Amino acid sequence: xxxxxxxxxxxxxxxxxxxxxxxxxxxxxxxxxxxxxxxxxxxxxxxxxxxxxxxxxxxxxxxxxxxxxxxxxxxxxxxxxxxxxxxxxxxxxxxxxxxxxxxxxxxxxxxxxxxxxxxxxxxxxxxxxxxxxxxxxxxxxxx
Amino acid sequence: xxxxxxxxxxxxxxxxxxxxxxxxxxxxxxxxxxxxxxxxxxxxxxxxxxxxxxxxxxxxxxxxxxxxxxxxxxxxxxxxxxxxxxxxxxxxxxxxxxxxxxxxxxxxxxxxxxxxxxxxxxxxxxxxxxxxxxxxxx
Numbered sequence: 001x002x003x004x005x006x007x008x009x010x011x012x013x014x015x016x017x018x019x020x021x022x023x024x025x026x027x028x029x030x031x032x033x034x035x036x037x038x039x040x041x042x043x044x045x046x047x048x049x050x051x052x053x054x055x056x057x058x059x060x061x062x063x064x065x066x067x068x069x070x071x072x073x074x075x076x077x078x079x080x081x082x083x084x085x086x087x088x089x090x091x092x093x094x095x096x097x098x099x100x101x102x103x104x105x106x107x108x109x110x111x112x113x114x115x116x117x118x119x120x121x122x123x124x125x126x127x128x129x130x131x132x133x134x135x136x137x138x139x140x141x142x143x
Numbered sequence: 144x145x146x147x148x149x150x151x152x153x154x155x156x157x158x159x160x161x162x163x164x165x166x167x168x169x170x171x172x173x174x175x176x177x178x179x180x181x182x183x184x185x186x187x188x189x190x191x192x193x194x195x196x197x198x199x200x201x202x203x204x205x206x207x208x209x210x211x212x213x214x215x216x217x218x219x220x221x222x223x224x225x226x227x228x229x230x231x232x233x234x235x236x237x238x239x240x241x242x243x244x245x246x247x248x249x250x251x252x253x254x255x256x257x258x259x260x261x262x263x264x265x266x267x268x269x270x271x272x273x274x275x276x277x278x279x280x281x
Binding site: 020027028032034050051053054104107114116129131134135136 | 170172189191261267277279
């Protein structure tokens with residue numbers, strides 16, 4: 001009779017894995033809920049470091065990214081100002097009013113304001129009364 | 144007497160469940176999420192109004208105007224005759240001004256996007272509800 005070996009097997013079988021699995025699942029749920037999946041509409045830019053007025057809303061009808069080099073990117077595609085303004089005009093026509101246009105400009109802080117000015121003029125000419133300018137909250141600032 | 148289906152038999156059956164593979168998968172998922180998570184800095188927004196810089200829009204009100212002034216190496220702000228080197232000084236000066244008529248930010252082509260963003264933020268911080276972005280082509 002081998003009592004010691006049997007006792008050892010019983011001891012191993014008693015290791016309780018449940019709390020560890022619970023913790024691991026909780027960690028997975030945490031990472032899944034906090035992960036911000038890369039959005040096609042958002043370029044990696046260094047935005048102006050300002051507190052802003054409102055928290056950035058995740059979606060806008062048109063998200064215009066302005067790189068420091070001056071390139072305009074919409075939905076991951078480089079676009080000319082003329083083409084962008086044509087798309088704006090089409091969206092206004094579809095919505096029925098320029099007031100309905102939801103346009104977010106994400107401009108690199110180092111980009112020239114000349115392109116922003118061209119865009120502002122183009123939008124104003126089409127009756128757009130307001131736009132949203134994305135900023136990056138400085139580290140440690142209150143939301 | 145307890146034969147098949149006894150508690151001991153059930154316990155042995157449960158004890159044979161292969162937990163190792165499930166734990167492997169769970170840990171792999173955990174590592175995947177830990178590696179692929181990117182912490183984007185929180186974004187906020189400024190919402191200035193747009194007005195055409197072209198003439199033909201007369202108004203009875205005289206809004207305050209923030210203009211660009213090159214002061215040494217820095218892009219400063221000019222409000223009337225006062226030149227202010229940074230956003231906080233600008234906000235302090237704007238806070239003393241009447242708010243009803245709003246404020247216009249005139250951004251020249253020569254500055255970077257940082258300048259109008261700071262001017263708009265200063266106006267908001269000073270309590271102006273109506274902030275208008277006007278391209279300056281002078």
